[in-house]
Amino acid sequence: MAARMAQGDRGRFSALRSATAPLVAVAVAIAVAPACSGNHHILSPEGKQAKSIALIAWFMFISAGAVTLLVFAALLHGMFRRHRTTRRGEPRRFVVGEQTWIIAGGVALPLVFIGILTAMSLHGLPSEAKPDAVAITVVGHQYWWEVQYPGLGVTTAEEIHVPVGRDVDVTLLSDDVIHSFWVPDLAGKIDMIPGQTNHLTLHADKAGTYRGQCAEFCGLQHANMIFFVVADEPSTFDAWVRSESGAAPAPAPGTPAADGAIAFQELPCASCHTIKGTAANGTAGPDLTHFANRSTIGAGTVPNTPGYLGGWIADAQSTKPGSLMPPIPMRPDQLNALLAYLGTLK
16 A cells, blocks of 8 residues: 555656646746847837836736646645545545636636736837937838938938937838838837838837847848847937938049949949949949948848958848849959948948
């Protein structure tokens, strides 16, 4: 009999380990997630709307954890309790009103949680931007981001500069297919639908660089459609606007950069890209007026360094298959001169 009891206890512990293993794995994953999050994570918000979303996420996680613990507590109670007997030797029955459990666990608690979640969700809905908000228009392309500041005379790509502590009214458009604009640290996601104009309010509480991502599958290079929101202090943002609104600097005559400017006009580059202050006024690709200030090439695909840039110009398809940047055949001296010229566009 003792052997059977011992065997039964081992069975109970084995069942307990099997039941709790998934819970432990989830707890460990959540504990280490912030350390592995890189430069964007929904649980490290730095914007008003992102903080509301994170609060809802934490409430749901804690509530689900509490319910899970209650379920495991009931499971343990059922596994390890002993059948006690009455004075007459009959098994003692533990009877709880079934209606009590149904009403409390199946009606009352869900209504309370749903009510709280509804109130938190309504409170976290995006609000309209304040009258003094910075107006920005972001256009999604396959596969890059066009960024316009209509009231400031600035057009750039891939990197969105915003002032800290000030609302930013972002107008979202798509040039081809459905994209989705998402900066987890600052706000929720919103789709960019062809023929439809959507709006999103960004508000950064802290200076820094926040990674954004297209969150809607938009084609072969969907994963390589990244952008960065750079939150600057107000004085830094004003200086950036003054720098970006000006024309590109003219290269000194007789230098490799000057030869590169000539090559840019002679090659197909000028038919697709714009450089303010020159005859290049193409609109098919990103504006390159201050290209050298950007940290990446191809919407976050590779770093903006001469080596990567040379490979991108010669054959972008080898780096980002499916992009609209065609291979551009040129002589080695033209490529070197072009790299020198693009490096001066600050």
